[in-house]
């Protein structure tokens with residue numbers, strides 16, 4: 001179990017993390033989301049023991065982690081941190097990199113383990129290739145395999161699929177989380193990509209300006225985002241004054257609706273004017289103006305500007 005207790009951290013005098021506390025139970029997968037520069041990587045580095053904190057404490061399975069001022073080798077023994085810069089050895093092969101810290105005492109065991117990892121990251125064909133000759137996405141996959149090699153108990157992933165094309169990304173994510181679940185490895189993933197989060201993480205922690213503003217079951221947080229900032233980390237979102245729907249002028253509340261929660265409806269008395277249609281593959285994203293507010297919703301066909309259309313809001317949210 002990881003316990004992060006009242007951690008604050010500053011680079012020189014610049015405060016980055018403020019009073020961060022949370023607990024993760026064994027085997028849980030946590031997503032860490034927040035705008036660029038909010039402190040996600042810094043938090044992962046603090047947990048892994050690369051940055052010394054003056055304020056707050058960290059515990060792993062009840063034992064206090066003392067950080068870089070106490071450890072001879074930077075980084076906690078039971079953890080692995082996959083940084084955004086992959087830290088591989090460019091002149092050595094993929095298999096040498098993955099097996100770098102594995103014992104060579106039993107060569108067959110070692111090569112079996114390296115092969116298992118190559119399969120997880122779909123790099124079997126590149127086992128003998130020198131890392132310097134790989135693409136950015138391939139290097140990221142090797143770095144992931146290397147991070148898994150010594151069976152960490154806690155895996156800290158910083159934008160782990162950032163350089164990987166969509167074609168591989170989905171299968172890689174599935175392979176990785178299947179492996180983590182099978183081996184009961186706890187994980188924290190810092191990411192900007194909601195597809196990294198929704199299917200794979202149990203809980204999501206939202207960071208804004210170095211503070212935790214929400215920690216919740218991932219699906220509940222997506223379905224009932226606590227605020228506009230949180231909702232927008234999951235994708236496009238509309239913030240609509242409730243008064244537009246209720247007609248009560250002094251109703252200052254707003255509601256948050258994703259584009260798929262608004263529909264065109266010929267029966268609706270709520271009218272919007274179409275501004276643009278954007279082709280999204282499976283649907284069009286329609287930009288329209290409703291009571292002077294720009295909103296986005298999904299539709300199966302394009303709509304022509306400046307057509308006036310009726311719109312309907314998802315009942316579950318627009319109470």
Ligand SMILES: Nc1ncnc2c1ncn2[C@@H]1O[C@H](COP(=O)(O)OP(=O)(O)OP(=O)(O)O)[C@@H](O)[C@H]1O
Pocket residue numbers: 011014016034035036037038039040041042043
């Ligand atoms: N070594 C450093 N020295 C000084 N300031 C730093 C250092 N590393 C990061 N920062 C600053 O700390 C803040 C948090 O950075 P961090 O990398 O943790 O953000 P992040 O949320 O991971 O961002 P991104 O999503 O863009 O990776 C930023 O303002 C950044 O400029």
